Amino acid sequence: MRFAKILGALGLATAVLAGALAPTHAKADALERIAKEKVLRVAVPQDFPPFGSVGTDLKPVGYDIDTATLIAKEMGAKVELVPVTSTNRIPYLTTGKVDLVISSLGKNAEREKVIDFSTAYAPFFNGVFGPDDIKAEKPEDLEGKTVGVTRGSVEDIELSKIVTDKVTVRRYEDNNGTISAFLSGQVQLVATGNVVAAAIFERNPPRQPILKFLIKNSPCFVGLNKNEGPLLEKVNAIIAKAKDDGSLNDIAKKWLHAPLPKDL
Amino acid sequence: MAYSFDFSSLLDYTPVLVDGVVTTVALTAVSTVLGVALGVGGAAARTSTVKPLALVVGAYVELIRNTPFLVQLFFIFFGLPSLGIRLAEWQAAVLAMVINLGAYSTEIIRAGIEATPKGQIEAGASLGMTGPQIFRYVVLGPAMAKIWPALTSQIVIVMLGSSVCSQIAAEELSFAANFIQSRNFRPFEVYFLATALYLALAVGLRWVFSLMGQRMFAKGVSRA
Numbered sequence: 001m002r003f004a005k006i007l008g009a010l011g012l013a014t015a016v017l018a019g020a021l022a023p024t025h026a027k028a029d030a031l032e033r034i035a036k037e038k039v040l041r042v043a044v045p046q047d048f049p050p051f052g053s054v055g056t057d058l059k060p061v062g063y064d065i066d067t068a069t070l071i072a073k074e075m076g077a078k079v080e081l082v083p084v085t086s087t088n089r090i091p092y093l094t095t096g097k098v099d100l101v102i103s104s105l106g107k108n109a110e111r112e113k114v115i116d117f118s119t120a121y122a123p124f125f126n127g128v129f130g131p132d133d134i135k136a137e138k139p140e141d142l143e144g145k146t147v148g149v150t151r152g153s154v155e156d157i158e159l160s161k162i163v164t165d166k167v168t169v170r171r172y173e174d175n176n177g178t179i180s181a182f183l184s185g186q187v188q189l190v191a192t193g194n195v196v197a198a199a200i201f202e203r204n205p206p207r208q209p210i211l212k213f214l215i216k217n218s219p220c221f222v223g224l225n226k227n228e229g230p231l232l233e234k235v236n237a238i239i240a241k242a243k244d245d246g247s248l249n250d251i252a253k254k255w256l257h258a259p260l261p262k263d264l
Numbered sequence: 265m266a267y268s269f270d271f272s273s274l275l276d277y278t279p280v281l282v283d284g285v286v287t288t289v290a291l292t293a294v295s296t297v298l299g300v301a302l303g304v305g306g307a308a309a310r311t312s313t314v315k316p317l318a319l320v321v322g323a324y325v326e327l328i329r330n331t332p333f334l335v336q337l338f339f340i341f342f343g344l345p346s347l348g349i350r351l352a353e354w355q356a357a358v359l360a361m362v363i364n365l366g367a368y369s370t371e372i373i374r375a376g377i378e379a380t381p382k383g384q385i386e387a388g389a390s391l392g393m394t395g396p397q398i399f400r401y402v403v404l405g406p407a408m409a410k411i412w413p414a415l416t417s418q419i420v421i422v423m424l425g426s427s428v429c430s431q432i433a434a435e436e437l438s439f440a441a442n443f444i445q446s447r448n449f450r451p452f453e454v455y456f457l458a459t460a461l462y463l464a465l466a467v468g469l470r471w472v473f474s475l476m477g478q479r480m481f482a483k484g485v486s487r488a
Contacts, residue, residue: 148433152446170353170433171443177431184345186353186432 030099030224031231038077042068043098046083050198050255051104051122051220063255064102064220067121070247071100071222074238090115093223100235101223116226118235120219121248123261126155129197129209130189136212142167148187150178155191158215183207191215194256201257211258219264271453277444284440285461291354291436292423292469295361299422300415302362303369307407308399310370311377321370328367334428336360341432357429357436365422372414376407409481416473420466427462437461 034040044064045052055061060081072079082098089103093115104124107117128136128147136142143166149156151171163169170187172178175196182190183205190197190209197209222239224232242248243260252260274281309321328336341356351359380403388398408415427438435443441458445451 151443156446171439172433173431173442177433180342181433184342185350186341186345 030228031234034075034077034099034231039080040068040072040075040077040100041080041082041098042072043082043084043089043092043101043103044068045086045089045103047085048104050195052083063122063251064104066251066254067222067248068100068102070242070251071102071235071238074241075234090223093225096225099224099231103223104220105223106218107221111223114226116224116228116232118222118224118232119239120221120264121239121242122220123194123252123256123258123264124220125217126158126191126193126215127197128159128189128191128212128215130212131207132210134188134212136189138213139163139167141212142189145189146170146187147189147191148172148178148181149191150175153192155193155215159191162215182209194258198256198258267452269453269456270450271457273448273450274444274453274457277440277448280440280444281437281457281461283435284437285465287354287434287439288423288426288436288465291357291361291426291429291434292419292465294358295365295422295426296419298358298362299365300369300419302366303373304404306366306370307373307377310374325367325370328364329371333360333364333425334431336364337428337432353429353432353434356432357426357434360429361422361426364425365418368418368422369415372411372418373407375414376409376411377403379410380407405481409477412473412477412481416470416477419473420469423465423469424462437465 044060045062046054046060048062050062051064052060052062060083065081068081069079082092084092084098084101084103086103089101089105090111092098093101101115102121104122105111105117106124111117128142130136134145136145139162142163146168147159147163148170149159149172151173156171159169170181172181175192178187178190178192179196179200181187182200183203185207189212192209194211197211200209222235224235239248243264249260252258306321306325309317310325312318337356337360340351340360341353344351384402384406385398388402393401426436429436430439430442433439437458441454445454448454
């Protein structure tokens with residue numbers, strides 16, 4: 001009988017422990033609380049320009065911050081920005097420290113088990129970019145052309161899969177090398193992220209990196225806790241409205257120097 | 265110290281490595297021939313009695329010997345396009361290596377020339393040889409014999425320095441190594457092999473040059 005007792009005690013202990021360790025999801029009343037307190041708490045990046053970085057006045061600025069402000073305004077609440085890193089942004093949400101994560105968050109199956117996602121609010125992709133006078137709509141069009149890429153990057157791996165031997169791929173040590181090669185005309189096109197392309201645009205160069213086609217697309221979504229149906233609906237409605245009335249497009253033009261893709 | 269080597273992961277990349285070695289050897293061969301030729305010309309100019317010429321070459325030597333090779337390479341590859349001179353990466357690499365080796369070998373060969381006893385030059389003149397003839401037949405041969413080991417070392421340095429050309433995407437041995445380790449995430453094995461290959465190339469280069477030296481200078485008057 002002692003054995004059964006020990007087993008029973010163990011089982012109880014396990015159950016208690018499991019209960020204590022289970023993620024404490026906020027109850028489905030976040031929207032109510034926001035409406036009552038008139039404060040929307042948002043996790044934003046501070047080390048990932050142009051989505052979020054620290055401005056000259058030491059306040060966070062960027063695409064994500066503008067989106068957070070826009071959503072809060074539509075809700076009639078004051079925005080409270082909580083700077084997070086890419087590793088702690090989801091724990092901040094699941095432990096109820098913030099209501100939303102607007103932190104250039106991509107969607108994947110693992111994350112979908114833990115949190116919910118809104119519709120996409122920002123474009124994030126790798127593509128082939130180049131000046132206006134070069135035509136390239138698909139990988140085959142690159143044949144006979146020179147494409148610069150940062151060696152070992154996601155876009156390098158993806159590009160290498162889709163191009164033939166007839167494409168000259170020049171691989172540089174880092175993004176700066178790739179950008180220099182493009183700006184000096186040593187390569188006709190570059191394969192890189194839209195964020196890097198935006199950084200090139202920022203310098204107002206004579207050779208502008210305009211998107212030719214996508215290589216890999218993983219747009220950004222607003223992250224919410226599970227079982228927050230009303231809040232999710234509200235956020236989705238605000239994003240849809242912002243897409244319609246052009247206010248999200250203005251944010252995209254401001255920070256990414258390119259209009260929102262039509263299929264976002 | 266419990267690292268288990270896995271060289272089998274390199275097998276798939278053999279063509280990349282072979283291409284890399286071939287490119288490194290080709291870059292070195294072309295820039296050695298052109299660079300040493302430039303060095304001989306530079307040394308002749310620097311020791312000549314035409315003062316402006318000696319000054320111009322002196323300025324070139326000092327400019328190249330007192331700036332980093334990487335900066336010279338970037339200047340040629342990323343800078344010159346602004347002036348409308350756009351060179352492919354291998355052209356830029358060869359040009360940079362030739363200019364670099366030219367400056368160093370000018371100094372090395374000049375040392376050899378200046379070590380030539382005056383009496384030998386006067387002896388040539390008294391035989392009725394012209395200036396260029398004296399340079400070619402009396403001065404240069406013994407000078408090269410004297411500085412051959414130093415020149416060999418400089419060429420090995422240039423060959424090893426060609427690894428820097430991976431920065432402008434010239435696909436030589438270092439580029440191949442960097443490329444492979446960014447794909448198979450086995451940097452230890454890759455750089456182990458690259459180190460061994462560079463070592464073999466350098467030892468081979470020294471061997472070839474020592475053979476060439478024995479052939480060319482065996483009957484030389486000035487075997488030090």
